Amino acid sequence: MRPWIATLLLLAICAAAAIAAYPWLEPARLLHSIHGIDVSHHQQAIRWQEVRASGVRFAYIKATEGGDFVDPRFKRNWADALSSGLRVGAYHFFTLCRPGATQAANFIRTVPTHPAALPHAIDAEHMGPCINLPTVESAAREIKVFLDRVEAHFGRRPLIYTTAEFHDTHLKGRFERERFWIRSLVLPPRFRTDAWVIWQYHNRGRRPGIVGPVDLNIAKTALFD
Numbered sequence: 296m297r298p299w300i301a302t303l304l305l306l307a308i309c310a311a312a313a314i315a316a317y318p319w320l321e322p323a324r325l326l327h328s329i330h331g332i333d334v335s336h337h338q339q340a341i342r343w344q345e346v347r348a349s350g351v352r353f354a355y356i357k358a359t360e361g362g363d364f365v366d367p368r369f370k371r372n373w374a375d376a377l378s379s380g381l382r383v384g385a386y387h388f389f390t391l392c393r394p395g396a397t398q399a400a401n402f403i404r405t406v407p408t409h410p411a412a413l414p415h416a417i418d419a420e421h422m423g424p425c426i427n428l429p430t431v432e433s434a435a436r437e438i439k440v441f442l443d444r445v446e447a448h449f450g451r452r453p454l455i456y457t458t459a460e461f462h463d464t465h466l467k468g469r470f471e472r473e474r475f476w477i478r479s480l481v482l483p484p485r486f487r488t489d490a491w492v493i494w495q496y497h498n499r500g501r502r503p504g505i506v507g508p509v510d511l512n513i514a515k516t517a518l519f520d
Contacts, residue, residue, distance in 0.1 A: 322481065323496040327513035331355065333386065333495070336368040338505050343372075343379035345504030353382040353514060355416060355476075355493075358406050360388035362397040365405050377409070382519070384413030386456065387441070392425035395440030402441075403448045413518060416454040416476055417441055420461045434465040442473070454492065462486060474517075492518040 324330065330350055334341060335357035346354070354376045357366040366372075369385070376383045387402040406415065419438055424430075431437045438455070446452045456476040457466060463486075476493035477484040484491050492515045500511035 321497060321500065321511065323483075323494065323511075323513050327494075329353070329514040329516065329518075331493070331512040331514055332500075332502060332505075333357075333510045333512060334372060334505075336366050338507065338509055339368075340506075341372060341375070342504035343375045343381065346376075346502055347379040347381055349503045351381065351502060353384070353413060353512075353518075355384045355386050355413070355512075357418075358385040358387060359398070359401045361390040362393040362401055365401070369405065373407070377411075382411065382413050383409075384415050384454075386416040386418050387445075388418045388422075389420075389434075389438065389441065390422060390425075391430045391434055392428040394431065395437035396444060398437075399441045399444035399448075402445060406449075408449060412449075414451045414454055414474070415445060415449060416456050417445075418456045419466070420456070420458045420478070421464075435469050438466075439470075456493075456495075459486060476512075491515075 329352055331353035332346070332351055333355040354372075356369060356372045356376060358369045358373075359365055373383060373385065385402070385406045387398060389398060402415070417438060419434070442453050442455075452474070454474050454476045455466070455470060456478070458478045473490065475487045475491040476495065477487060477491045478495045479485065480498060481496060484494055493512050494514075495510055495512045497511035499508035502509055502511075
C-alpha cells in the first residue's frame with residue numbers, strides 16, 4: 296500500500312472515531328457542577344424522572360417561536376419537568392420576520408407564571424429568510440422590545456441566547472447590561488465572557504430519559520440568583 300493511501304485511511308479512521316465519540320465528549324462537565332439541558336418537541340416524549348436522576352439540575356423548554364407558533368410539547372414538558380424536581384425556564388425562538396411586541400405577546404400568553412421558574416430566554420440566532428413577510432428593520436431594537444415586555448410581565452429580565460455569528464452581526468456593542476446564554480460547542484465562550492450565565496457546550500449529547508441527541512449546558516450559580 297502506498298504511504299499516502301495509508302495516511303488517508305488513518306485519517307478517515309480517526310475522523311470516524313471522532314464522530315462516533317462526539318456525543319460523549321464533555322470536557323465542560325468535568326469543570327462545572329451545575330448541568331442542564333434545553334429541549335423542544337424534537338426530543339419527543341421525555342422521561343423526566345430519569346433525566347433528573349442523571350444529575351441534570353435545570354432545563355430550558357421551548358415555548359414559542361415567532362408571532363404565533365407554540366411548541367406542541369411545551370405544556371407537557373413544563374409540567375413534567377417541574378414535577379421531577381428540576382428548575383425550569385422557557386425560551387422563545389426569535390424570528391427576524393415579526394415585531395418584538397408580537398413575539399412577546401405569543402410568549403406571554405403561552406408560558407405560565409411560576410414562583411420557582413428560572414429567568415426565561417430569547418433564542419436569537421440566524422434562521423432562514425422571511426417568506427411573504429418583511430425582515431425587521433433592527434433586530435437589536437425588536438429584541439429589546441421583547442425583553443422589556445417579558446420582564447414587565449414575569450418580573451425578571453430574560454436571558455439572551457445567541458451564537459457568535461448572530462452576536463457579531465446584530466448584538467455586538469449593545470446590551471451591555473444583559474445576561475447571556477452562549478452557544479460555543481466544546482470550547483468555552485470567547486465573547487461576553489463576564490456576562491454569560493449559561494454555556495451551551497454540546498448540541499448532540501446523550502442523557503438517560505431522552506431518545507436521541509439533546510443540547511447540553513452548564514450554568515453559573517448566578518443563574519439562580
